[in-house]
Amino acid sequence: MKDSLAVLTDSAGWLATFAAEHSLEPLPGVSPDDVTAFPFVLAVIDGKLSLKQTGAGSAGPVYVDFTAGASDHRRKFGGGKGQQIAKAVGVRGSFLPHVVDATAGLGRDAFVFASLGCRVTMLERNPVVHRLLADGLQRLQQCDDPELAAIGARMTLEQGGEQGGEQGGEQGGARDWLESCAADSCDVIYLDPMFPSREKSAKVKKDMVAFHHVVGMDEDADDLLPAALQACIYRVVVKRPKGAPHLAGKAPALELKGKSNRFDIYTKKALPKG
Template identity: 55%
Template sequence: MKDTLAVVASSDACLSAARALAVQLDIPCLDCVSPEEIDAPAQVLYLGAQLELCATGRKAPGPVFVDFVGGSAAHRRKFGGGKGQQIAKAVGIRSGFYPRVIDATAGLGRDAFVLASLGCEVLMLERNPVVRALLEDGLRRLREAAQGDAELAAIAGRLSLEQTALPAVEWLFRQAPESQPVVYLDPMFPGRGKSARVKKEMAAFHLLVGSDADADALLEPAFAACYYRTVVKRPRNAPFLADRKPSLSFEGKSGRFDIHTKHGVPG
């Protein structure tokens, strides 16, 4: 990672924090410089009012960061369809029943935030240290915004990041059998063809994270740890995770939720 990523600060006021983050991640700190003025490495973590993953160079696309307060997260929280959303049905949300969810492949935390906004307590697992830093920064800003917003305060109280940084497979294997109500899996899937192209802004993120080549190994410990169900989010035409047929699936235009049930959720 040292040759492909560095930390930069937006100003002298952020320099101390930027250097500390560089030590934490064991990557260089280039001090105060704009990402567009950098030729190498290909990516930097830009620390200012928020932490951003940026491609470098003058024609680089926009940054990637975790935003639980504004943008698409705010729009979906207000207009996303509530308990009628497929993700809500997939995890088993019912009136008066909001299961605790382990999001074992949290990524940028978007689905975790949706579930927390719907009433579930969500614990995010994320093994990539850079993505974890982005999530920590997003949670920090969510908690700051929540100080003046009761609705955000309730959501912030339900959303957390596992602090051990263990790989999800190991974390799940360490859990007692049937101790976690719902386990949610959304492993990165290698894209093919034009339909799988991602937005330019996400190119840096996909370059950093890659595909989860070991994703199949998640299903067994996830299903062992869950009590009600394990939910797997997949592209619509993707094969079943670990080639294991689910109990049922909810299919949309571009994706689907495969549900592996163990015990029925309360009616």
């Protein structure tokens, strides 16, 4: 990561410290459009911490914004409690589980859970993605819309789910965090590890190339499942591409299948009646 990502330190005072902590190249006084020696930059762009690919023809920046765009559209028109993802984590009636999203990424699914009324604890190992998520969460919690701010108040980003170091591998920080939990202490644990696509048609969207480059693939994600099963009360839910193998080679008790993804559900205890 340190050879491909630079930090534009003039865009926010704390970014110089962040660059030093993670051995990233600081670039003071430089515009993202002028960077040529690094394929990606981290900078504050239009008030949002952003990860941007450099070079001619590159896509726009990747950032976390829960107050507009796809996240807000999904909140309003995504189907509410009728969505498969809601059914997978056990949202029904008045029962709203506390969900630990152990591979939070950009927080998109975590925001869905919180918008349904669930309390959500997010873990994210990669330090760059962790900072992107923290920035988006802060803006959500401080926004003027009371409904959105209330959703943000139900979302917590744990520092314990972050680790420095090389790209890839969600399991280090998240696994350690889960293993530190008392047995049967988390209602539902949700896992969505990065999975390498083998389908030529399933190309990564251009604006997500930077994100996938920084995060890498979770080749060690199998290690998360035993820790999650130990820590959960009711179930572990694993989101997978439709044709992907089961995590850790373990068949789930239930599956919910969609057009391109499925939810593998590992049950431990019956859900309360809602």
